[in-house]
Amino acid sequence: MVDFSQLVDELSERSRIAERQAVTEEATKTSVILPLLQAWGFDIFNPSEVIPEFIADVGTKKGEKVDFAVKIDGKIAMLVEAKPITSKLGEAQFSQLFRYFSVTEARLAILTNGREAWFFSDTDAPNKMDKKPFFKFDFQAYDSDQIEELSRFRKQKFAIEQIIEAASTLKYTRAASNYLKSQLEDPDDEFIRLIGRQIYDGSITKNVAEQLKPAIQSALDELIRDRIQDRLSITFNSKAANAPAEEEPQFDSVEDDDGIVTTEEEKEAHRIVRAIGARVVNVQRIAMRDAKSYCAILMDDNNRRPICRLYFNAAKSKSIVIFDSDKNETKHKIETIEDLYQHASAIEAVIRSYGE
Incomplete structure (x- = not known):
């Protein structure tokens, strides 16, 4: 049986080819999106599992379509809307996906252009699709942790409550990460005062904050470098410890x-x-x-x-x-x-x- 990570690597290659050759939404569906659903274990030729051009009337909106609805045990589990690979998801309009989410039993929605896939749920309000994705996957740049997250959507291990719980965790992790990243680049006054109260005796005036800011930035940079070096040292020491005793000595x-x-x-x-x-x-x-x-x-x-x-x-x-x-x-x-x-x-x- 082919390992899931191998299937993702194959999808990555498809994405690269599509970026060079595919220019329409239909081409993106055929070259990347359907193979993704297939990699997750869904029968893309079985309309009881994968419904193309799914129609669900929403209020006065009649006959609108979402590109795919995916069913598990007869219930709609996720909605998928496709965009051309030439489009940027950040600029894409996906109002249909948002409206359909509220009138179906799906709790997952995917917006993808074949280069990226954005995953949405209803972690902010029940039965209302979040405005921001809880997970983004880049088919051409990913790591093992992201492959593991992507594997959560496989049919054989699909567990909606666990996915929603993970989605909530990812959302707050991403928000915290973005905040810390912004502070690493340019710490604001509130952050400087927060750290300053731990290292400075006295009131944190504006002048004191300005004096502390370069030191705090340098400390953060040093902390990041040390953390990376520590991880690299652990990796290299682990490899050395696991090397066979008869291995040839390492040269410079x-x-x-x-x-x-x-x-x-x-x-x-x-x-x-x-x-x-x-x-x-x-x-x-x-x-x-x-x-x-x-x-x-x-x-x-x-x-x-x-x-x-x-x-x-x-x-x-x-x-x-x-x-x-x-x-x-x-x-x-x-x-x-x-x-x-x-x-x-x-x-x-x-x-x-x-x-x-």
Whole structure:
């Protein structure tokens, strides 16, 4: 039996092809949405499970259609509305999905363009679809945790109460995450005062808050870097502990068949760039691709999305080229690998331009 993660990988490839070739809503349905329902275990050719062009009259609105209604045990479990893969979901109109949600027994609604899928429920008010999705899945950029969330909607393990409970948790987690992310980027006065009361004896006046703000920002940055480094250390130590006793000793560099040498310094630089980008994107999206003359660090392992290039092969000097969102290059000399943190703002800016 094919593993669910393999099915998701296949969907990812379909999504990439559709983005290049599919321009209509119908093409998106055929290339991505129906295979998604199939991956969840639904019989897309059985109208008692998957109903295309589902009609349910809503008040004075007659004959409106939602692209798919999905049934489990004879009851409508979810509604699916499709948009062309060329459209942006944030700008999409999905009023039909909102209206249908209130007149059917479905408690889940999905809006998708074949590149992303947004999942809605009624966590704010019963039988009324939330205005914001509780979960977003990007078919072309995901991690194992997101695959696990996506697997909740499989027919064989579909449990609506557990899904709604998870939806509520995800909603508040996302809200907290967005708040903390905004504070990491530019802490507001209230947040500065909250932290300031724990570290400063006396009243937090406006002048005191302005003095504390840079220190609090630096502390947050340091905390994030330390957290990432700790996780990386745990991962690497775990791999080392599980390695066979007869394994060959590790050297400071690895050479492949093309004569390309990936050094420990390049690996450490890759980890630092990941630590810098951790506030913006999932670190798994920040990849390293070595070459003979330089080592490239790329977003999504895509050479059209360069973050920086490491020039560490010279005997007496090291340098880094950092790109901006327009692919312009800026070269910096560095003394030590840790000097990369001095260019964190530029590195984060280019990562952010790709990650949004």
